[in-house]
Amino acid sequence: MALGGVAARVVSLCTVPILARLYTPADYGLVAVYAALVQMLLPLVSLRYPMAIPLPRRDEMALNLFALSGLLTLGVGGLVCVALIFVGPWLLDLFSAQALAPWWFLLPIGLLMAGFSEILNAWATRRRAYQLMAMNSIVAVLVGDGLKLVLGFLGIRPLGLLFGQMANQSGGILRFTQVFFKNFRRIPQVVTRSRLLFIASFYKDYPIYRLPLQIILVFTMQAPLLYTAKFYGIAVSGQLGLALTMLALPISIIGQSIGRAYYAEVAQLGRNRPDQIFSVTVKIQLLLLAASIVPTLGLMFFGPTIFRIAFGSQWETAGHYASLLSIYIFLQFTSSPLMQLLNVYNRQRAFLVMNVVRAVAFIAMCVAVTYFDLSAENYVRIYSLQMVLFYAGSSIYIIYVAYQLKNSRAISSAR
Numbered sequence: 001m002a003l004g005g006v007a008a009r010v011v012s013l014c015t016v017p018i019l020a021r022l023y024t025p026a027d028y029g030l031v032a033v034y035a036a037l038v039q040m041l042l043p044l045v046s047l048r049y050p051m052a053i054p055l056p057r058r059d060e061m062a063l064n065l066f067a068l069s070g071l072l073t074l075g076v077g078g079l080v081c082v083a084l085i086f087v088g089p090w091l092l093d094l095f096s097a098q099a100l101a102p103w104w105f106l107l108p109i110g111l112l113m114a115g116f117s118e119i120l121n122a123w124a125t126r127r128r129a130y131q132l133m134a135m136n137s138i139v140a141v142l143v144g145d146g147l148k149l150v151l152g153f154l155g156i157r158p159l160g161l162l163f164g165q166m167a168n169q170s171g172g173i174l175r176f177t178q179v180f181f182k183n184f185r186r187i188p189q190v191v192t193r194s195r196l197l198f199i200a201s202f203y204k205d206y207p208i209y210r211l212p213l214q215i216i217l218v219f220t221m222q223a224p225l226l227y228t229a230k231f232y233g234i235a236v237s238g239q240l241g242l243a244l245t246m247l248a249l250p251i252s253i254i255g256q257s258i259g260r261a262y263y264a265e266v267a268q269l270g271r272n273r274p275d276q277i278f279s280v281t282v283k284i285q286l287l288l289l290a291a292s293i294v295p296t297l298g299l300m301f302f303g304p305t306i307f308r309i310a311f312g313s314q315w316e317t318a319g320h321y322a323s324l325l326s327i328y329i330f331l332q333f334t335s336s337p338l339m340q341l342l343n344v345y346n347r348q349r350a351f352l353v354m355n356v357v358r359a360v361a362f363i364a365m366c367v368a369v370t371y372f373d374l375s376a377e378n379y380v381r382i383y384s385l386q387m388v389l390f391y392a393g394s395s396i397y398i399i400y401v402a403y404q405l406k407n408s409r410a411i412s413s414a415r
Contacts, residue, residue, distance in 0.1 A: 007134075008141040013249055015145040020242065020311035022152030023161055025318070026099075029238030031161040033097040033229050036222035038110050038169065043214040045076040045115045047207035049200075053122035056199075059183070060190040064199045066123055067191045073115040081108035095229040096237070099158065106162065114169040120176035123183070132179060136172030144168035216355050220362060224383060227366050232376040240380065242311070243321040247299075247329040258284065263340035274405035281338060281402045285395065288334040296330040299323060321380050328384040331391035338398045345401065354397075358390050 049069045056062040084091070088104035100106075124133050144167035151160025177184070225244070229237035262284050266277045299306065300323055307319025342351045365386055369379050 008137040009249060011138065011141050012145060015149065016242075016246070017310050019145075019148055019152060019161075020315055022149070023157055025235040025238035025242070025314060027158035027161055027238065028241050029229055029234035029236070030097050030100055030158045031165050032225045032237055032241035033092070033095045033234070034100060034107065034110070034162060035165055035169075036226050037091070037095075037107060038114055040215075040218050040222050041080060041111055042114050042118070043211055043218060045073045045080070045111060046119065047072055047076075048210040048214055049203060049206055050119045050122040051210060052203045052206055053119070054126040055203075059186075061195070061199060062123075062126060063183070063187055063190050064192075064195040065203065066119065066184075067187055068196050068200055069119045069122075070116070071196075073112065073119065077108060077112045077115060080111060081105075084108055095226050096234040097229065099234075100162075103159070103162070106166065110166045110169060113166060113173065117170050117173055117176075120173060120180075123180060124176060127180065127183075129179070132175070136175055139175070140168050140170065140172055213352055213355070216352075216359050220355060220358050223359075223362060223366075228376070228379070231370065232379070236317075236376050239315065239318040240321050240376075242315060243307075243318040243325060246307075246318075247322055247325055258288065258337045262337050263344070266341060266344050274402065277341070277344070278399075278402040278406040281341060281399060284337060285334060285399065288337065292330050292333050296326050299326040320377070324377070324380050325384045325387075328387040328391065331388055331395070335391045335395040335398070338395060341398050341402060345405070347401065350397070350401075354390075354394060361386055361390070 046069045049065060049072065053062055053065050053069065056065060084104055084107060088107065089098075089101045092098060092100050092104060121133060144164040146164075147167055148160050148164035151157075151163065154160075225237050225241055228240050262280070265280055269276050269280070303321075303323030303326065304316045304319035307322060308316045311318070339351070342348065362383075365382055369382065374382070
């Protein structure tokens with residue numbers, strides 16, 4: 001499954017230089033607003049119940065959880081659709097995406113597609129259909145990017161990017177349904193009202209605790225682009241969106257793989273070997289620092305030139321933003337894999353507090369930037385500095401946790 005995700009991102013990377021010449025920064029900005037709104041609404045439609053689908057021992061209860069997630073997605077998605085009939089154009093206008101107003105109905109459709117894709121992926125995880133999931137990831141990217149390319153060549157803008165984005169988010173709904181149809185045929189026989197109520201109560205921690213955390217996480221990731229679209233225009237949002245997308249690729253391709261390997265290593269060591277975990281943590285941190293310093297310096301000094309050559313002259317501003325964001329991405333790349341240590345030691349509260357602080361700091365920054373009427377460049381510069389402080393602080397905290405546990409173990413052994 002990991003290889004499938006990497007392959008999908010590599011395929012997507014190969015198409016960006018072509019797409020960047022077919023579509024304008026404003027086109028990218030419109031789709032960035034659309035994708036951000038879908039991602040921010042997505043946790044609400046299923047209340048995070050799909051995360052629990054792999055957990056029940058019996059398929060009967062898992063199918064009730066599957067049905068509950070589907071019913072919530074349809075119900076909440078329907079409410080969102082009704083709400084957008086009245087506020088859809090206003091919402092798009094709020095974020096300078098007026099060009100999407102005639103197509104507002106694509107927002108609830110995309111939300112439903114993303115919601116059912118999430119539910120079906122959870123069922124595939126339960127069935128350990130990792131090869132199928134990997135293949136679906138690749139096919140979704142091929143179909144989505146293929147749509148973007150074909151419609152772009154035909155001059156259908158920005159809908160080409162929008163339809164491609166919807167295809168990417170759908171994540172192989174038809175294929176999953178076909179493969180697991182025999183499982184889903186049992187739903188009318190095993191799903192009952194009493195079981196639905198029981199399963200909703202039994203896994204109530206997901207909407208109570210996981211949902212707020214997910215909302216905060218999605219907000220911190222998507223809000224910068226929405227703020228940019230609101231106050232600096234949709235074209236500037238497109239420039240920043242491409243910069244963030246390209247800078248995030250090393251994290252999604254390399255950083256996540258290292259993070260999984262690190263998690264597997266420290267999980268195997270277990271909590272009873274904090275000295276070895278501390279050693280591995282420091283080693284990984286130094287390795288990531290060494291591997292990323294040269295690309296970071298290159299981007300810092302030559303960002304506009306690299307983007308102009310790779311994506312065309314209209315994206316030179318994106319290269320400038322990438323240059324400003326390079327140190328932040330450098331620290332994100334080096335610290336993100338270490339976040340897995342919080343899972344090993346069950347420091348979920350610390351993870352929540354860190355992200356609440358990040359969200360509050362971003363809101364405070366936006367208030368200050370708006371009050372002083374700062375330029376888009378200064379906004380990106382301050383945002384980068386804020387994220388530098390966040391990820392540097394995260395790395396220091398995680399290494400401190402590993403160090404404290406190592407010392408506590410050493411003191412206990414000495415006694």
